[in-house]
Structure formats: structure tokens, C-alpha cells
Amino acid sequence: MNPNFPDLVYNGILLCLSFQLLAIGLVKCFSKSRRDIILGVLCLFIGSAFFYNLYWPKFSSNLFYNVLMGGYKGLFYAPLIYLYIALTQKSLKAIRHIKAHLALPAVLSFAYLFIKFGFRDFYLSNKPDLVLFMSLALSLISVFYLFRGIQLFQKLKPLLKKSIFKRYQFFYFGLISYFVFTNINSLVSMIFYTGIDQELWLFISRYIFMPLGMLSSIGLILFSFIEYDRLKNFSFGKKIYSGYHLIQDNEDIKAFIQQFFIENKIFKNPDFNIQQALKNEGLEEKRLRLFVKKEYDQTLGDFINEHRINEFKRMLLAGESSKYNLTGIAKQAGFNSRSTFYRHFKNKEGITPREYLDRVLKTANNKDY
Numbered sequence: 001m002n003p004n005f006p007d008l009v010y011n012g013i014l015l016c017l018s019f020q021l022l023a024i025g026l027v028k029c030f031s032k033s034r035r036d037i038i039l040g041v042l043c044l045f046i047g048s049a050f051f052y053n054l055y056w057p058k059f060s061s062n063l064f065y066n067v068l069m070g071g072y073k074g075l076f077y078a079p080l081i082y083l084y085i086a087l088t089q090k091s092l093k094a095i096r097h098i099k100a101h102l103a104l105p106a107v108l109s110f111a112y113l114f115i116k117f118g119f120r121d122f123y124l125s126n127k128p129d130l131v132l133f134m135s136l137a138l139s140l141i142s143v144f145y146l147f148r149g150i151q152l153f154q155k156l157k158p159l160l161k162k163s164i165f166k167r168y169q170f171f172y173f174g175l176i177s178y179f180v181f182t183n184i185n186s187l188v189s190m191i192f193y194t195g196i197d198q199e200l201w202l203f204i205s206r207y208i209f210m211p212l213g214m215l216s217s218i219g220l221i222l223f224s225f226i227e228y229d230r231l232k233n234f235s236f237g238k239k240i241y242s243g244y245h246l247i248q249d250n251e252d253i254k255a256f257i258q259q260f261f262i263e264n265k266i267f268k269n270p271d272f273n274i275q276q277a278l279k280n281e282g283l284e285e286k287r288l289r290l291f292v293k294k295e296y297d298q299t300l301g302d303f304i305n306e307h308r309i310n311e312f313k314r315m316l317l318a319g320e321s322s323k324y325n326l327t328g329i330a331k332q333a334g335f336n337s338r339s340t341f342y343r344h345f346k347n348k349e350g351i352t353p354r355e356y357l358d359r360v361l362k363t364a365n366n367k368d369y
Contacts, residue, residue, distance in 0.1 A: 010206070010214075011054060014050045014054065014213075014214065014217075015050070015051075015054070017050065017218065017221065018051055019047070020047075021050075021220065021221060022044060022047040024040070024043045024221065024225075025040045025041065025043030025044035025045075026040070027040070028040025028043065029044070034094050034098070035087050036227075038083050038084045038098075039080075039084050039224060041080060042080040042081065042084070042220070043224060045074075046077065046217065048069035048073070049074065050217075052065070052069040063113075063117050066113055066117070067113060070113075071110075071113045072108065072109050072134050072137075072138065074183070075108055075141060076102065076105045076109075077142075078141055078145035078146075078179055079101040079102055079145065081172055081175055082101060082145050082152065082172075083097065083098060085149075085153075085168050085171075088156065088159070088168075089159065104141070108134070112134055131190065132191070135183065135187045135190055138179075138183040138186075138187075139180070139183040139186075142176060142179040143180055143184075145176055146176045149172050153165070153168075153169055167223075171219070171223050174216070174219060175219070178212055178213075181212075182212070185209070189201065250287075253287060253288055256283055260277060261307055265307070267307045267308050267311070268308070268311060268332065268334045270336035271336070272334075274288075285300075288300060302344075305344045306348065307334075308330075308334040308335055308341075308344075309344060309345055309349070311333040311334065312329055312330055312333040312341075312345070315333060316329065316356070316357060326353045326357065327341070330353070
């Protein structure tokens with residue numbers, strides 16, 4: 001056994017957790033979902049790391065075991081967690097995103113193993129510096145993804161259901177914070193090795209880091225179970241999106257509003273059919289409603305009526321009141337009901353159309369004077 005893991009109780013618990021992580025990882029790696037495969041690989045890497053640490057004297061010099069379980073697989077932990085959460089954004093190009101985030105850990109891990117087994121003498125003579133470099137890389141990568149996660153969750157907040165968002169946020173920052181804490185602590189202990197009390201270090205390892213490691217593994221196991229589709233119905237439900245994921249790509253909706261509301265002003269026709277206009281453009285009404293709610297905090301009906309009210313006000317300022325009465329101008333702006341027009345106008349402006357007209361005329365007279 002590794003002397004850094006002296007307690008048989010801890011070893012037994014870690015072995016049980018490792019077997020569970022490996023079993024979950026194997027099952028998820030056979031999934032058709034890329035996200036499930038990513039979570040499966042994470043479980044496999046963390047589960048195998050326990051075995052590697054517990055039996056490192058036996059595995060340390062074996063190339064096969066190093067490729068399978070060693071080679072600083074911890075470099076992949078934070079990127080894999082990030083990818084699992086980030087790929088809830090369906091607009092992302094999954095393969096390109098996966099390659100971008102796993103390239104650096106893969107290169108560093110491969111380079112370390114290549115030096116360790118391809119240039120053995122060089123490795124042995126420079127082992128402290130190489131280990132220090134890899135520990136530094138582990139720390140920097142984990143810190144990078146801690147801050148990258150803050151940006152990620154700002155994007156995800158409007159896309160995910162509130163309960164799902166909180167669960168993912170707790171899972172992400174809980175694990176990443178643990179990796180940051182342990183990696184930086186390991187790095188500091190290497191730099192200041194001669195000044196560290198070994199008994200104190202063993203105490204810290206036994207009563208702080210090992211319990212934290214077990215808690216993080218238990219959290220990963222529970223999270224992985226909850227993420228099974230069959231169990232989602234009993235926890236938070238299968239649906240993870242709030243609906244706003246449908247408008248992540250919204251250029252087509254912006255173009256529709258520009259063309260039909262700003263340029264053509266189709267709302268001026270009291271009988272216009274918004275559903276038919278959307279159908280002709282190949283757009284879903286649900287997406288337009290979500291976009292209007294997100295961008296303007298309005299219902300689609302209020303959005304249309306606001307454009308009609310603004311058109312009514314524009315016509316008054318253009319002097320149309322000398323040609324038509326208020327109801328006539330309102331109909332030209334798109335309202336087909338006097339009562340509907342008055343109700344929406346007062347709700348928006350706080351005064352009646354007649355009072356608004358009096359203000360316009362008063363302002364015009366003052367200018368003439």
C-alpha cells in the first residue's frame with residue numbers, strides 16, 4: 001500500500017467508491033449520448049486513480065497501467081466536467097469543442113509518459129522538476145476552468161430550468177473547487193517540501209484531503225445516478241431546458257422583426273395573421289414568443305400593440321389629427337377596436353389618447369409661439 005494511505009478503513013471505502021465509479025463509467029461509455037460518454041470517462045479516470053494511488057509501487061513502472069490509469073489523468077478532470085455542462089448548449093459544435101478542451105491535457109499526459117518510459121534515464125535524473133511541472137499544469141488548468149465556469153453558467157442561466165441550473169452549478173463548482181484546493185496544496189507541498197512537518201502533512205492528508213476526496217467521489221456517483229434518464233423522472237424530471245435554448249440562434253427571428261415590424265409594419269393591418277406570416281418564413285411562433293419575452297419582457301400581443309401605439313403617436317406628431325379623429329388614426333395604426341386601443345394606450349402611457357393629443361397640440365403651439 002502507498003504509505004500516504006495508511007488507514008485500512010479509508011482504503012476500504014476508497015476501493016468501494018472506485019468500483020462504483022468504474023461500473024458507472026463503463027455503462028455510460030456505451031451510451032449514444034456524447035455527454036454521457038464524457039461523464040463516463042470522468043468516472044473511469046477518477047475511479048482508476050484511486051487504484052493507481054493505492055497500489056502505486058506496483059503500477060508506477062508499468063507502461064500499460066500508466067497509460068490506463070496514470071499519466072496525470074487529473075489533467076482531464078476539469079475539462080471533462082466543463083464539457084459535460086457546456087454541451088447542454090445545443091448550438092455548440094460538439095466534436096470541435098471536445099477537441100479544443102481535451103487537446104492540451106492529452107498532449108501533456110502523452111509527453112509525460114513518453115519521457116517517463118522513452119527516456120528513462122533523463123526522467124529519473126529530472127523527476128522532481130518534471131513532477132513539479134505537471135503539478136503546476138494541474139493547478140493552472142483547474143484554476144482556469146474554475147473561472148471559465150463562471151462565464152459558462154452566465155450563459156446557461158436563461159437556458160436551463162432553475163432546479164437543473166442549481167444542480168449543475170453545485171456539481172461543477174463543488175468538484176472544480178476540490179481539484180483547485182488539492183492541486184494547489186500538492187504544488188505548495190512540493191515547493192516547500194523541506195520546511196513541512198511530515199507528521200502534520202500525514203495528519204492533513206488523513207483527516208482533510210481523504211475525507212474531501214471521498215465526499216467528492218460520492219457526489220460524483222450520486223450525480224451520475226441522477227443523470228440516468230430513468231431516474232430523472234423521480235428527481236428533477238427529464239426536461240432540463242427552460243425553453244430559451246430554442247432561441248440561442250436568433251438571427252432569423254431578428255430578421256423577421258426587422259422586416260415585418262420595422263420596415264413593412266404589418267401590424268398596421270388589423271386583420272394580419274402573425275401565425276401565417278411566421279409559417280411563410282419557416283419560423284415557429286413559440287420561438288418568437290420566447291424571444292420577445294426574453295428581449296423585451298413582453299407577451300407577443302403586448303409587443304404587437306406597443307408597435308401600434310408607437311405608430312399612433314408617430315401619426316399624431318405628423319399632424320394626422322387634422323385629417324382623422326383619434327379612432328380613425330388608431331385603426332390606421334392597426335387597432336380594430338376603440339375600447340382595446342384605449343385600454344392598451346392608457347396602460348402603456350398612463351393617460352388617455354385624448355389627453356396625449358392635448359399635450360401634443362400644446363407643445364406644438366408653444367413652439368409656434
